[in-house]
Amino acid sequence: MINAIIWALFGNDDDGIYGDSNWNKTGSKSWWTAIKWWFRNPFHNFCFYVIGFADVPASEYVRKGRYPYSVFSPYGGWNFTVIHYKWLWLPFISFEDRTLGQFYIGWRERANFGIKLNRWLLVFFVMTVSYWRFIR
Numbered sequence: 001m002i003n004a005i006i007w008a009l010f011g012n013d014d015d016g017i018y019g020d021s022n023w024n025k026t027g028s029k030s031w032w033t034a035i036k037w038w039f040r041n042p043f044h045n046f047c048f049y050v051i052g053f054a055d056v057p058a059s060e061y062v063r064k065g066r067y068p069y070s071v072f073s074p075y076g077g078w079n080f081t082v083i084h085y086k087w088l089w090l091p092f093i094s095f096e097d098r099t100l101g102q103f104y105i106g107w108r109e110r111a112n113f114g115i116k117l118n119r120w121l122l123v124f125f126v127m128t129v130s131y132w133r134f135i136r
Helices: 002-010 031-040 044-050 119-135
Strands: 062-065 077-085 088-097 101-107 113-117
Touching (some): 002 044
Antiparallel strands (some): 062 077, 077 088, 088 101, 101 113
């Protein structure tokens, strides 16, 4: 049981514990590289294989929405999609803007779960949460 928990929380079956060759260009296999890769890509197996189903062939689920096979809209702005797998309906929402950055949450095009919040959207999110906590 403990092995399954460690596998789900700290494992990366796709890229290994040291990262892929695009990220780890030198091929370093140190403990520090493994820690940096985990912080870069935490809970990989959990998101891909426990709550996601990236190991299921794409022919077994249907993705529907505005741009169902893209993470972001090719024109910027919002993208809303859902994955229908057996009796499950799994949502996905994303937003992209050149100035503000990128955001997404939900089950992505490979049926793995993911969250991304970067650049100014992160600053906006933190400021909004701080504001609402302040006025309460």
